[in-house]
Amino acid sequence: MDREQARFILQSLRPDGLDEESADFEEALSVAGEDSVLKAWLSDERKRDAAIAAAFQDVPVPPVLKEKIMSAMEADGEAEASLGGGDIEEKQSGSEAPSLAATSEEREMTVLKVEIAGGVNSLASPAGDASGNASGKTGEGMLRGVLLAGVLVVGAFASFELTSNNSGPAANGEQTVSMRDVGRGAVALVESDLPFELEGNDLYDYQDWLEAGGGPQLDFDGIPEGISEGKLVGCRLSRIGGLCASHLCFEVEDSSVHVLLVGTMPIIEAPRGWRVATDRWTCPDSGVAVVAERYDSRIWFFLSKLDEQKLVDLTTRR
Amino acid sequence: MTHFEELVDVYNRPLYRFALSLVRDLDRAMDLVARTFVIWSRQPEESSKCDKANTGLFSTLYREHLGRFGSEWGRSGRPIPSAAAGTGVPGELVEPLGSLDLDLLPTLTLFYLQKHDYREIATILDLPVGTVMSRISSGKEQLQGKNAAENDG
Numbered sequence: 274m275d276r277e278q279a280r281f282i283l284q285s286l287r288p289d290g291l292d293e294e295s296a297d298f299e300e301a302l303s304v305a306g307e308d309s310v311l312k313a314w315l316s317d318e319r320k321r322d323a324a325i326a327a328a329f330q331d332v333p334v335p336p337v338l339k340e341k342i343m344s345a346m347e348a349d350g351e352a353e354a355s356l357g358g359g360d361i362e363e364k365q366s367g368s369e370a371p372s373l374a375a376t377s378e379e380r381e382m383t384v385l386k387v388e389i390a391g392g393v394n395s396l397a398s399p400a401g402d403a404s405g406n407a408s409g410k411t412g413e414g415m416l417r418g419v420l421l422a423g424v425l426v427v428g429a430f431a432s433f434e435l436t437s438n439n440s441g442p443a444a445n446g447e448q449t450v451s452m453r454d455v456g457r458g459a460v461a462l463v464e465s466d467l468p469f470e471l472e473g474n475d476l477y478d479y480q481d482w483l484e485a486g487g488g489p490q491l492d493f494d495g496i497p498e499g500i501s502e503g504k505l506v507g508c509r510l511s512r513i514g515g516l517c518a519s520h521l522c523f524e525v526e527d528s529s530v531h532v533l534l535v536g537t538m539p540i541i542e543a544p545r546g547w548r549v550a551t552d553r554w555t556c557p558d559s560g561v562a563v564v565a566e567r568y569d570s571r572i573w574f575f576l577s578k579l580d581e582q583k584l585v586d587l588t589t590r591r
Numbered sequence: 592m593t594h595f596e597e598l599v600d601v602y603n604r605p606l607y608r609f610a611l612s613l614v615r616d617l618d619r620a621m622d623l624v625a626r627t628f629v630i631w632s633r634q635p636e637e638s639s640k641c642d643k644a645n646t647g648l649f650s651t652l653y654r655e656h657l658g659r660f661g662s663e664w665g666r667s668g669r670p671i672p673s674a675a676a677g678t679g680v681p682g683e684l685v686e687p688l689g690s691l692d693l694d695l696l697p698t699l700t701l702f703y704l705q706k707h708d709y710r711e712i713a714t715i716l717d718l719p720v721g722t723v724m725s726r727i728s729s730g731k732e733q734l735q736g737k738n739a740a741e742n743d744g
């Protein structure tokens with residue numbers, strides 16, 4: 274090992290000395306012991322590192338932090354209890370576990386069952402069709418489409434039950450609600466034409482306002498460019514059943530496009546930012562087209578009276 | 592005190608400092624830490640193991656940061672609140688981390704928090720060990736370059 278190799282390795286040596294006994298640094302430290310130039314460099318390096326590390330330790334920690342953590346835990350526990358032990362969780366699927374491939378970038382059309390114990394009735398859209406006419410695509414049809422298209426779901430998400438509109442009691446007695454059910458609630462919300470509490474064209478203002486109100490935190494990157502390039506009309510906090518939703522409205526090509534974000538329980542070990550399911554349909558009564566995208570800990574709903582395919586096209590522009 | 596409260600006691604401060612370095616906003620850093628513990632607590636098999644908590648909590652926080660804020664907040668350019676006030680420690684010793692390239696910042700922050708060796712940092716950030724070592728080296732060079740430039744200026 275030469276001086277430069279040793280120097281490179283020793284840069285990863287923590288200044289508190291905890292790594293000195295590590296075999297990883299043994300040879301490099303030995304080289305430094307016999308090389309006066311390297312030894313002097315190491316001494317200076319450790320002083321610099323120690324100074325920065327000490328300054329980090331002096332970064333003040335808000336005294337309310339622990340209280341905030343415990344409050345968040347308590348709130349989470351209450352939410353879980355009120356939801357019957359699982360905010361939104363995925364059901365175990367059949368034995369076939371699709372392999373890990375090609376899902377993050379492809380536009381899979383799976384319809385996943387998500388469960389929210391309780392509150393199902395309140396999610397049903399007054400205008401919604403119980404069967405959820407999905408432009409002629411039933412759940413089975415969509416599943417076939419998925420398989421035919423060769424779109425696979427990541428192994429970690431194989432536990433999802435592929436289904437469509439089942440909002441009735443699950444086999445185990447729990448009440449369940451599908452992503453479609455939540456979408457119907459979103460349609461009803463949009464159709465109610467409530468005023469927006471905040472108006473303007475500044476997404477950052479909206480983000481702060483929604484967050485202050487306890488709404489799901491918006492990640493701007495989650496809004497497709499095809500929609501975010503439109504004119505912002507307004508935003509408000511909405512409730513779909515028992516779920517809090519951040520609700521934005523854009524004007525795109527002279528039509529309103531509503532964006533609703535609903536937070537969910539995180540999918541354990543789901544890669545961050547990966548889309549794990551999508552759905553699309555048009556409400557036959559209201560004519561509102563819906564595109565839903567399920568990510569690891571949130572569901573985006575995009576709704577508009579634009580043609581369903583047009584809405585899909587807008588949501589794929591990212 | 593429950594096992595979970597003990598975890599909170601041990602890790603809330605370093606997690607907060609890591610979060611603050613990433614999001615550069617006091618409230619968001621607290622929110623991120625609180626959410627990290629909530630997520631962690633939902634993994635009973637994980638949260639019962641102290642040895643996993645040391646890397647698992649930081650890994651959870653980092654993933655949550657990427658998921659919620661993406662690169663948006665990392666580009667805010669807001670400086671890390673100075674640690675210097677009233678401590679006699681030069682503020683510029685902490686502040687330069689805020690000017691590091693974004694891909695170097697998480698690695699250097701974890702390195703200087705000194706809770707993890709470079710192999711554990713690799714686990715937390717889901718990076719190859721060699722990449723972590725390379726980033727530590729590059730980050731230090733950046734810091735020294737900036738300090739030298741400031742001293743010259």
